[in-house]
Amino acid sequence: xxxxxxxxxxxxxDQKRMQQNIAQMSEKISGLSCKLRPHLKTCKSAAVxxxxxxxxxxxxxxxxxxxxxxxxxxxxxxILYAVSMVPQKLGRAKLLQDAGIRLTxxxxxMAAAVLMSTKAEELGTVFPCLIEIxxxxxxxxxxxxxxxxxxxxxxxxxxxxxTLEGVMTHAGGSYYxxxxxxxxxxxxxxxxxxxxxxxxxxxAGLPCPVVSLGSTPTALFAxxxxxxxxxxxxxxxFHDLVMQALGVCDFNDIALSVLTTVISHNASENRLLIDxxxxxxxxxxxxxxxxxxxxxxxxxxxxxxEPIEGLWVTSTNQEHGLISLDQTSWSxxxxxxxxxxxxxxxxxxxxxxxxxxxxxxxxxxQITDQWGRCNRW
Amino acid sequence: xxxxxxxxxxxxxDQKRMQQNIAQMSEKISGLSCKLRPHLKTCKSAAVxxxxxxxxxxxxxxxxxxxxxxxxxxxxxxILYAVSMVPQKLGRAKLLQDAGIRLTxxxxxMAAAVLMSTKAEELGTVFPCLIEIxxxxxxxxxxxxxxxxxxxxxxxxxxxxxTLEGVMTHAGGSYYxxxxxxxxxxxxxxxxxxxxxxxxxxxAGLPCPVVSLGSTPTALFAxxxxxxxxxxxxxxxFHDLVMQALGVCDFNDIALSVLTTVISHNASENRLLIDxxxxxxxxxxxxxxxxxxxxxxxxxxxxxxEPIEGLWVTSTNQEHGLISLDQTSWSxxxxxxxxxxxxxxxxxxxxxxxxxxxxxxxxxxQITDQWGRCNRW
Numbered sequence: 001x002x003x004x005x006x007x008x009x010x011x012x013x014d015q016k017r018m019q020q021n022i023a024q025m026s027e028k029i030s031g032l033s034c035k036l037r038p039h040l041k042t043c044k045s046a047a048v049x050x051x052x053x054x055x056x057x058x059x060x061x062x063x064x065x066x067x068x069x070x071x072x073x074x075x076x077x078x079i080l081y082a083v084s085m086v087p088q089k090l091g092r093a094k095l096l097q098d099a100g101i102r103l104t105x106x107x108x109x110m111a112a113a114v115l116m117s118t119k120a121e122e123l124g125t126v127f128p129c130l131i132e133i134x135x136x137x138x139x140x141x142x143x144x145x146x147x148x149x150x151x152x153x154x155x156x157x158x159x160x161x162x163t164l165e166g167v168m169t170h171a172g173g174s175y176y177x178x179x180x181x182x183x184x185x186x187x188x189x190x191x192x193x194x195x196x197x198x199x200x201x202x203x204a205g206l207p208c209p210v211v212s213l214g215s216t217p218t219a220l221f222a223x224x225x226x227x228x229x230x231x232x233x234x235x236x237x238f239h240d241l242v243m244q245a246l247g248v249c250d251f252n253d254i255a256l257s258v259l260t261t262v263i264s265h266n267a268s269e270n271r272l273l274i275d276x277x278x279x280x281x282x283x284x285x286x287x288x289x290x291x292x293x294x295x296x297x298x299x300x301x302x303x304x305x306e307p308i309e310g311l312w313v314t315s316t317n318q319e320h321g322l323i324s325l326d327q328t329s330w331s332x333x334x335x336x337x338x339x340x341x342x343x344x345x346x347x348x349x350x351x352x353x354x355x356x357x358x359x360x361x362x363x364x365x366q367i368t369d370q371w372g373r374c375n376r377w
Numbered sequence: 378x379x380x381x382x383x384x385x386x387x388x389x390x391d392q393k394r395m396q397q398n399i400a401q402m403s404e405k406i407s408g409l410s411c412k413l414r415p416h417l418k419t420c421k422s423a424a425v426x427x428x429x430x431x432x433x434x435x436x437x438x439x440x441x442x443x444x445x446x447x448x449x450x451x452x453x454x455x456i457l458y459a460v461s462m463v464p465q466k467l468g469r470a471k472l473l474q475d476a477g478i479r480l481t482x483x484x485x486x487m488a489a490a491v492l493m494s495t496k497a498e499e500l501g502t503v504f505p506c507l508i509e510i511x512x513x514x515x516x517x518x519x520x521x522x523x524x525x526x527x528x529x530x531x532x533x534x535x536x537x538x539x540t541l542e543g544v545m546t547h548a549g550g551s552y553y554x555x556x557x558x559x560x561x562x563x564x565x566x567x568x569x570x571x572x573x574x575x576x577x578x579x580x581a582g583l584p585c586p587v588v589s590l591g592s593t594p595t596a597l598f599a600x601x602x603x604x605x606x607x608x609x610x611x612x613x614x615f616h617d618l619v620m621q622a623l624g625v626c627d628f629n630d631i632a633l634s635v636l637t638t639v640i641s642h643n644a645s646e647n648r649l650l651i652d653x654x655x656x657x658x659x660x661x662x663x664x665x666x667x668x669x670x671x672x673x674x675x676x677x678x679x680x681x682x683e684p685i686e687g688l689w690v691t692s693t694n695q696e697h698g699l700i701s702l703d704q705t706s707w708s709x710x711x712x713x714x715x716x717x718x719x720x721x722x723x724x725x726x727x728x729x730x731x732x733x734x735x736x737x738x739x740x741x742x743q744i745t746d747q748w749g750r751c752n753r754w
Contacts (some may be wrong), residue, residue: 004465007466007754008754009754010754039726045618064696065384067458083652084640084641084650086640086652086715087715088381088385088715107641107712108641108643109642111642112714115714115715116537132646134646139643139650139694139699140641140643140650141643142645148644172694228473258491261463261465263460263461263463264461264485265488266485266511266517266518267484267513268519268523269511273461274515274518275460275463279727279730281754283660283724284655284660285662302680315725317516317549318418318726318727319440319441320459320516320517337486337488337489338464347660350660350695353656354730365452372710375731376733377384377387377657377732
């Protein structure tokens with residue numbers, strides 16, 4: 001099948017680039033004597049996941065129970081649910097336990113720990129838990145120095161219904177770093193926070209077998225992972241324009257793109273219109289382009305996947321993408337109505353979520369396969 | 378079924394508010410002696426559409442072929458596809474024609490008109506077309522004074538494979554108006570542009586039976602629709618925080634919300650965490666709140682749907698929503714871990730697109746029904 005056989009917009013996945021990205025991350029993490037626990041919230045696809053880690057060969061990370069159920073069905077038996085768990089969801093989670101899945105939860109408040117223990121008892125089970133640590137102030141977790149850390153650790157260890165498995169953190173602040181030096185500093189900040197927390201727990205004579213951290217930028221820029229047992233990362237599989245702008249990848253590492261058709265030429269405003277809008281690309285604003293402009297993607301050649309200089313998606317509506325030709329050397333003749341473009345997305349996780357499947361492409365931009373996704377909750 | 382029986386995040390639709398919104402728009406448009414051709418890209422739901430207009434009783438508008446096929450299956454036979462049409466999609470569209478659907482297309486370039494005619498001949502059919510007019514410089518269409526308008530009109534009239542049905546415009550610029558006076562001006566600007574274009578076509582002795590315009594803000598603020606034959610609007614069915622910020626609706630008109638669970642209290646940052654993030658709410662930035670802050674939604678009471686003062690979703694990650702309690706009088710005790718909130722979305726069309734169904738609620742916040750949606754392309 002050819003690109004021209006697809007209805008647009010369509011989600012394209014360059015399999016070779018994806019495999020190169022996976023190999024790069026795998027080598028990086030094993031080179032630092034650590035294990036990868038891939039975050040599957042980006043791909044949400046068993047076909048993609050198999051290329052990262054075969055079922056039964058190691059742990060994975062998810063962000064919804066829907067993903068946990070889907071990847072359990074696909075043969076993954078060691079699953080970390082990396083969003084704070086609440087009691088209402090534990091009944092559904094218990095069904096996975098009953099099916100033989102080792103499902104580990106995270107939490108960062110005493111209230112959640114107490115609710116977890118109580119609900120586990122009610123369900124007649126025990127839930128393994130990690131305590132979430134805050135390494136960047138950006139989202140969730142306890143600061144390593146927070147005295148609550150030890151209170152919760154003691155509680156999880158001693159309460160019926162829970163076991164203390166260790167600690168985890170996610171330095172999403174890495175997405176705001178400027179340049180490689182800052183990325184290295186953030187990677188070390190993440191490692192330092194999580195190993196400090198782990199040491200406190202171990203020093204108190206409590207178990208802490210799992211010391212888990214990760215984000216794609218920190219994983220790729222870590223210089224040591226001493227004291228860390230596993231790295232979680234997800235977007236590295238595809239990369240995107242945010243990763244490129246951060247200096248984490250190059251344009252030609254981006255494996256995910258949206259195939260779109262040029263649907264109009266707006267001569268009075270000097271704009272191309274394409275059929276990839278905010279639903280097809282997502283509204284994620286990503287990072288400004290080198291000219292300091294907000295955008296929703298960068299056009300590239302549909303076959304070679306080479307970026308097209310200056311061809312940024314300058315705005316979107318639900319089913320319309322607008323590409324200004326101002327400040328470019330392009331004219332309408334270069335992109336006839338009905339011609340195809342690929343758009344590199346700002347944020348791969350968000351863009352992919354609008355699609356039920358990947359159209360897998362090879363070097364010659366032939367469609368070699370369709371790989372399904374598990375969306376929603 | 379109760380709210381507490383739902384997995385969160387879930388998409389809630391308050392049926393009474395929806396019906397009031399529909400009644401308001403229907404009365405407004407019929408009061409101006411015009412017809413409503415509802416844009417079903419917002420709801421993408423046959424169950425919702427039936428409340429706006431029963432199948433077979435009038436025309437509807439769609440923005441994807443997927444929607445056209447879905448609503449055709451639901452009994453709608455007069456469908457305007459309100460995004461510029463390209464030849465690659467006409468084979469699929471022809472199947473709808475063959476099934477007895479009157480499908481009308483729009484275009485705004487001579488190239489698209491020629492391609493349409495050529496492809497129609499190849500398919501052995503004739504496609505009815507409207508010419509898109511630009512009434513606000515924001516997206517697509519020809520300015521009414523553009524000489525190309527008459528060239529395209531003559532071409533569509535005389536070419537094999539096309540018929541000239543009239544003109545259409547969408548003043549999406551209404552989303553950037555400040556206050557009701559500007560909305561009224563924009564509504565008149567939209568009407569003036571489309572009726573000017575229609576008059577030019579008629580003055581040349583060409584047919585122009587359809588004079589179509591619309592957006593929810595201009596539809597609700599139009600003082601006259603003289604010369605207009607139909608109004609397209611979509612988001613009025615649900616309304617959202619953008620419409621509220623524009624002064625187009627009140628908070629208690631917003632029929633769509635996302636049910637979410639409080640999953641953590643981040644004491645060091647004074648933030649609630651909820652399980653509605655950028656996938657559940659969308660990344661659409663909407664309008665700043667009255668305090669001038671960017672946000673991704675406003676929390677309201679899960680049962681009464683009353684807005685909770687100052688409880689804005691201040692940032693999101695894929696499956697996390699963050700609500701800062703700074704600058705509010707609330708404390709963590711007011712929102713225990715595991716408690717429910719509803720979040721009013723910035724942009725209903727974008728938020729709803731993440732879900733496969735609506736959980737329909739009544740006055741007592743009971744779940745009375747599930748209504749499906751048609752997503753993707």
